[in-house]
Amino acid sequence: MLTRRTWIGWQFTGPFLAVFALVFLAPIGYSAYLSLFRNRLVGGTVFVGLENYTKAFTDPQFWEAVTRVGIFLVVQVPVMLFLALLFALAIDSGRLYGVAFFRISIFLPYAVPAVVAALMWGFMYGTRIGLVGNINDAFGITLPDPLAPDLILTSIGNIVTWEFVGYNMIILYSGLKVIDTALYEAAAIDGAGQFRIVRAIKLPALRGPLVVATIFSIIGSFQLFNEPQILDTLAPNSITTYFTPNVYAYQLSFGGQQVNYSATIALLMGVVTMVVAYLFQHRSTKGML
Amino acid sequence: MMITRRRAILGAALSITLLAAGCSSSSDDTGEETAAATTVSDADVQAALEAGGNITVWAWEPTLTQVVADFQKKYPKVKVNLQNTGTGNDAYTALQNAIQAGSGVPDVAQIEFYALPQFSLSKAVADLNAFGAKSLDGTFTPGTWGAVHSGEAIYGLPMDSGPMALFYNAEVFEKHQLGVPATWEEYAAAAEKLHKADPKAYITSDSGDAGFTTSLIWQAGGKPYTVDGTNVGVNFTDPGTQKFTTQWQKLIDGKLLNPVPGWSDGWYQGLADGTIASLVIGAWMPANLESGVKAGNGKWKVAPMPQWESGGKATAENGGSSIAIPEKATNKTLAYAFLKYATVDEGAQSRVDNGAFPATTKQLNAPEFLNKEFPYFGGQKVNEVLAASAGQVVPGWSYLPFQVYANNVFNDTVGKAYLGQGTLQDGLKSWQDASVKYGQEQGFTVK
Numbered sequence: 044m045l046t047r048r049t050w051i052g053w054q055f056t057g058p059f060l061a062v063f064a065l066v067f068l069a070p071i072g073y074s075a076y077l078s079l080f081r082n083r084l085v086g087g088t089v090f091v092g093l094e095n096y097t098k099a100f101t102d103p104q105f106w107e108a109v110t111r112v113g114i115f116l117v118v119q120v121p122v123m124l125f126l127a128l129l130f131a132l133a134i135d136s137g138r139l140y141g142v143a144f145f146r147i148s149i150f151l152p153y154a155v156p157a158v159v160a161a162l163m164w165g166f167m168y169g170t171r172i173g174l175v176g177n178i179n180d181a182f183g184i185t186l187p188d189p190l191a192p193d194l195i196l197t198s199i200g201n202i203v204t205w206e207f208v209g210y211n212m213i214i215l216y217s218g219l220k221v222i223d224t225a226l227y228e229a230a231a232i233d234g235a236g237q238f239r240i241v242r243a244i245k246l247p248a249l250r251g252p253l254v255v256a257t258i259f260s261i262i263g264s265f266q267l268f269n270e271p272q273i274l275d276t277l278a279p280n281s282i283t284t285y286f287t288p289n290v291y292a293y294q295l296s297f298g299g300q301q302v303n304y305s306a307t308i309a310l311l312m313g314v315v316t317m318v319v320a321y322l323f324q325h326r327s328t329k330g331m332l
Numbered sequence: 333m334m335i336t337r338r339r340a341i342l343g344a345a346l347s348i349t350l351l352a353a354g355c356s357s358s359s360d361d362t363g364e365e366t367a368a369a370t371t372v373s374d375a376d377v378q379a380a381l382e383a384g385g386n387i388t389v390w391a392w393e394p395t396l397t398q399v400v401a402d403f404q405k406k407y408p409k410v411k412v413n414l415q416n417t418g419t420g421n422d423a424y425t426a427l428q429n430a431i432q433a434g435s436g437v438p439d440v441a442q443i444e445f446y447a448l449p450q451f452s453l454s455k456a457v458a459d460l461n462a463f464g465a466k467s468l469d470g471t472f473t474p475g476t477w478g479a480v481h482s483g484e485a486i487y488g489l490p491m492d493s494g495p496m497a498l499f500y501n502a503e504v505f506e507k508h509q510l511g512v513p514a515t516w517e518e519y520a521a522a523a524e525k526l527h528k529a530d531p532k533a534y535i536t537s538d539s540g541d542a543g544f545t546t547s548l549i550w551q552a553g554g555k556p557y558t559v560d561g562t563n564v565g566v567n568f569t570d571p572g573t574q575k576f577t578t579q580w581q582k583l584i585d586g587k588l589l590n591p592v593p594g595w596s597d598g599w600y601q602g603l604a605d606g607t608i609a610s611l612v613i614g615a616w617m618p619a620n621l622e623s624g625v626k627a628g629n630g631k632w633k634v635a636p637m638p639q640w641e642s643g644g645k646a647t648a649e650n651g652g653s654s655i656a657i658p659e660k661a662t663n664k665t666l667a668y669a670f671l672k673y674a675t676v677d678e679g680a681q682s683r684v685d686n687g688a689f690p691a692t693t694k695q696l697n698a699p700e701f702l703n704k705e706f707p708y709f710g711g712q713k714v715n716e717v718l719a720a721s722a723g724q725v726v727p728g729w730s731y732l733p734f735q736v737y738a739n740n741v742f743n744d745t746v747g748k749a750y751l752g753q754g755t756l757q758d759g760l761k762s763w764q765d766a767s768v769k770y771g772q773e774q775g776f777t778v779k
Binding site: 083084085086166169171172191192276277278279280281283284285294298299300301 | 450453454539540562592593596597598601602733734736737740741743744747748750751770773774775776
């Protein structure tokens with residue numbers, strides 16, 4: 044009887060587990076396996092144990108990339124989430140005309156593929172044939188070049204914010220929608236104004252959705268790839284081959300055939316992302332209780 | 333070469349990746365390349381053609397389509413399956429994947445000159461001496477024939493080439509009364525004069541391009557790369573390199589170069605509106621100008637490459653590709669027959685007729701080729717200039733066996749000089765260091 048019941052359970056979870064193992068566990072396992080070898084143009088493949096890992100820990104290019112996405116995370120994510128929160132509260136306030144229009148237009152950039160978005164912004168940033176160039180010509184001024192090395196990260200932050208603010212807004216907005224309207228009635232009877240309602244009811248209720256949105260954003264920041272990769276053709280000297288950890292892993296693998304070291308970098312970045320996301324979740328849920 | 337140089341550089345970027353696996357079998361490679369003895373005679377090749385069979389060709393060069401049609405007409409029993417597996421980059425990925433998997437390997441593959449050493453190093457492509465390719469000595473221009481050699485071994489037959497010349501917008505030159513520069517000295521003077529007269533106009537564009545830089549060093553007589561099997565030297569301090577850096581640094585410092593990256597939309601626009609007044613680039617450029625810069629129709633002209641010494645006659649190659657036979661190809665004899673047909677015999681002529689720039693001396697020197705008038709260039713006999721350049725390529729240049737990687741990190745290092753952070757010479761030193769480090773990691777003996 045017991046065996047029969049166990050069997051039924053497997054039947055339900057089996058398809059999922061098979062796909063999960065195939066597309067999730069197997070690639071990670073294979074990467075881990077690859078990371079223990081070194082493949083050279085001269086000399087072929089040899090087992091090197093953890094040598095790739097010790098190399099990564101002292102690789103200045105890797106750590107420069109990690110630091111760069113770290114800075115990106117600390118600056119861009121709060122800005123984006125603050126904007127998303129503002130939009131969500133504004134739409135939820137019920138005092139806006141054309142709510143559906145605002146909601147869809149803020150969300151729309153998320154529906155634009157990241158590659159297309161990066162290309163589009165690349166054109167706008169252009170000081171020669173782009174929007175920036177047109178503004179310079181029209182007003183006879185010289186705006187700072189958004190693709191210059193010292194501004195490129197900010198420019199990428201702007202693209203990412205544009206792309207994802209709507210997505211995060213929807214997460215927060217759905218958090219607001221599940222609040223029992225009886226609470227608002229009670230607050231109104233008690234004489235609370237809108238700001239008081241936001242502070243006492245809405246924000247506490249948004250804590251969960253904010254944690255979710257932040258974790259998604261942490262993962263997204265560490266995986267930064269499309270935008271720098273696309274803008275590289277417009278600003279080859281501003282974006283190095285080790286601009287972000289993902290760009291670095293890609294270049295190692297496809298530009299320098301260092302597949303094994305690339306797998307090591309990818310795995311290390313996976314671990315770093317998990318640790319940061321876990322620490323954040325752990326701290327914020329502890330504070331919540 | 334119809335494809336753009338930027339794409340060419342990105343092009344082979346993937347190739348090394350995949351090479352890795354293919355080359356594990358070549359760990360016994362001692363570095364000395366000796367020619368394989370001829371094992372397949374011309375008679376064998378002829379017999380194979382008459383017996384017939386199927387071959388698969390992976391190439392993106394557009395004029396090959398006609399060649400394949402003619403080839404099948406001539407040898408009705410042979411069926412050629414021409415596949416475009418992408419340009420450069422994508423093609424090499426597909427090729428290397430197939431080689432690695434050991435199945436679905438094409439019988440013939442197009443490989444650019446600078447990517448060829450990476451395939452030959454791992455013995456992923458066959459030494460054509462087995463088919464008596466040595467007898468083709470003198471058929472091709474020295475530059476391209478050298479490019480398919482590794483020691484005595486011959487790893488492909490040259491298909492097209494890119495001897496360099498000066499392409500300039502004559503309208504802009506006339507408007508600002510600029511003479512056609514014969515030396516780089518004059519070129520720099522013209523750059524200054526033009527930019528002064530029109531602050532939006534530049535003599536040329538350059539934001540750091542590995543292919544262009546190495547070609548100019550090549551022309552200046554520099555030999556930064558020495559390759560002897562797996563012994564590799566990288567040295568950017570030789571006099572030839574310094575000739576280039578001294579001259580080019582002046583243009584960078586004077587902000588006389590349009591910083592728009594090559595092959596971008598802004599670049600094409602600059603070529604069209606006259607803000608990029610000239611290009612020193614490979615002989616495959618006319619087709620690109622005609623298709624990409626329609627507004628320049630009738631305005632552009634071609635002149636010999638500016639010289640490092642007044643009265644000199646030295647040029648360099650910029651791009652170009654070969655067709656090779658993968659070691660794991662199933663029908664090598666028939667593949668070689670096609671290689672020869674496409675690059676030497678009727679095929680070479682057909683490709684030239686359809687706009688390719690040949691690598692064969694016969695086609696290069698043919699009167700109908702030299703006398704062809706190009707309406708786009710105001711009726712100028714462009715090929716006269718380009719063919720002359722092909723014969724003046726400085727001999728003895730070699731690329732690194734990992735040039736694709738090196739070019740990939742060019743903008744990380746030398747690119748800084750274009751931003752005003754350090755000099756070109758400093759940048760080349762960093763590039764050298766990066767190449768040396770990579771070479772050592774890859775098991776080469778690097779001096």
